[in-house]
Amino acid sequence: MPILEHDGQVHNPLGGASYVFEEDIVKWLSKQLTKNKVRISIGAQPNSSPHFGTLTVFSLAFALAEKIKSETNKDAEVLFEVIDTAPAESKTIDDVRYQLSLRDTGVADQYLGQYHELLEKLMSLTNVAYIVRKQSDFNKQPTISNILKEVSAKKDALARILDPDNEKLRMRVACQKCGLTDKHSINTVIEPQGIKSFCPEHGWFETSFENSDVFEYNTPLRNLIRAIAYSIDNQNNELEYEWLRVTGSDYAGFYQEQMLYKPASLLGYKAKDLPMIIYAPLITDWSGAKLSKSLYVKQGAYKYLPSYVVNFEHFRNKFGELGIENLFNEVKLWVEQPYRLFRGYSVYYFMDLFNDGK
Numbered sequence: 001m002p003i004l005e006h007d008g009q010v011h012n013p014l015g016g017a018s019y020v021f022e023e024d025i026v027k028w029l030s031k032q033l034t035k036n037k038v039r040i041s042i043g044a045q046p047n048s049s050p051h052f053g054t055l056t057v058f059s060l061a062f063a064l065a066e067k068i069k070s071e072t073n074k075d076a077e078v079l080f081e082v083i084d085t086a087p088a089e090s091k092t093i094d095d096v097r098y099q100l101s102l103r104d105t106g107v108a109d110q111y112l113g114q115y116h117e118l119l120e121k122l123m124s125l126t127n128v129a130y131i132v133r134k135q136s137d138f139n140k141q142p143t144i145s146n147i148l149k150e151v152s153a154k155k156d157a158l159a160r161i162l163d164p165d166n167e168k169l170r171m172r173v174a175c176q177k178c179g180l181t182d183k184h185s186i187n188t189v190i191e192p193q194g195i196k197s198f199c200p201e202h203g204w205f206e207t208s209f210e211n212s213d214v215f216e217y218n219t220p221l222r223n224l225i226r227a228i229a230y231s232i233d234n235q236n237n238e239l240e241y242e243w244l245r246v247t248g249s250d251y252a253g254f255y256q257e258q259m260l261y262k263p264a265s266l267l268g269y270k271a272k273d274l275p276m277i278i279y280a281p282l283i284t285d286w287s288g289a290k291l292s293k294s295l296y297v298k299q300g301a302y303k304y305l306p307s308y309v310v311n312f313e314h315f316r317n318k319f320g321e322l323g324i325e326n327l328f329n330e331v332k333l334w335v336e337q338p339y340r341l342f343r344g345y346s347v348y349y350f351m352d353l354f355n356d357g358k
């Protein structure tokens with residue numbers, strides 16, 4: 001259902017980063033990276049079949065790793081951070097919102113198979129190895145306890161930036177008996193050595209920062225803690241790899257400047273030591289807004305579009321493995337000719353690409 005006729009011409013006008021990195025980004029990247037191995041981080045909440053944004057972010061990570069391996073003397077691999085602590089269900093008890101996570105409800109396991117399938121396919125196309133890490137493994141790292149202590153020492157200043165609504169630092173621990181978690185950290189007390197949490201069924205419980213593996217965060221706080229952990233790894237010469245992050249463009253700009261670089265600086269970490277972030281172009285609907293899987297699932301949005309654009313299962317069923325290869329080859333061009341990387345794409349562009357837009 002075209003909303004307007006167009007001439008089919010694709011323009012890539014230069015500006016900002018596309019002007020600077022018009023023909024190359026990988027050689028520039030390799031000069032910034034100091035170790036011989038690069039670990040490219042990607043993340044997703046496995047709350048449904050992967051959506052188009054996940055497909056492009058994952059493809060970009062593998063395309064980038066492939067090119068780093070072939071054009072520099074460095075090795076590269078991909079690490080998928082599974083955000084299995086994200087909410088699957090929520091309920092209100094005594095006016096407080098509690099959530100049950102994707103992990104504790106088993107929802108994560110239900111969808112992880114499709115993520116593995118996608119990762120396997122991308123590995124077979126690029127010969128780039130990948131690792132999958134759950135939140136408890138991320139939090140188990142020896143650097144995390146100390147980061148949590150540093151965050152708790154600056155909790156008020158950080159909360160004002162990271163949670164403009166309630167000014168609460170959204171750090172929490174699920175009740176180990178029933179899994180209920182204080183979503184907005186309303187009854188959670190952050191202390192210098194740990195936190196006190198309240199379960200409406202099982203009462204108060206305390207968790208030391210030393211037991212960091214059970215901690216959970218909302219997205220902005222997790223983004224900050226992860227970047228600091230990567231930054232410490234990057235400067236640790238005993239670790240053979242250094243981190244690079246690939247994520248969606250909806251996190252670029254104001255979000256990272258205010259929610260990551262400023263808070264990291266408040267904690268004493270230098271912007272120059274934080275991991276580089278490469279943003280995948282945003283895929284937009286007819287109006288220029290990001291194509292949202294959750295609007296499609298929860299509110300029946302995008303009835304005018306074929307469902308494969310928001311659902312990996314439908315995409316794979318319609319176009320098969322060749323479809324994934326076509327999509328990957330398009331994303332590969334973003335790395336080959338980076339003037340294609342620093343821009344957005346409408347969903348109609350991709351429908352044309354799959355010969356389905358006319």
Ligand SMILES: [Zn+2]
Binds near residue numbers: 176177179200201203
């Ligand atoms: Zn409980």
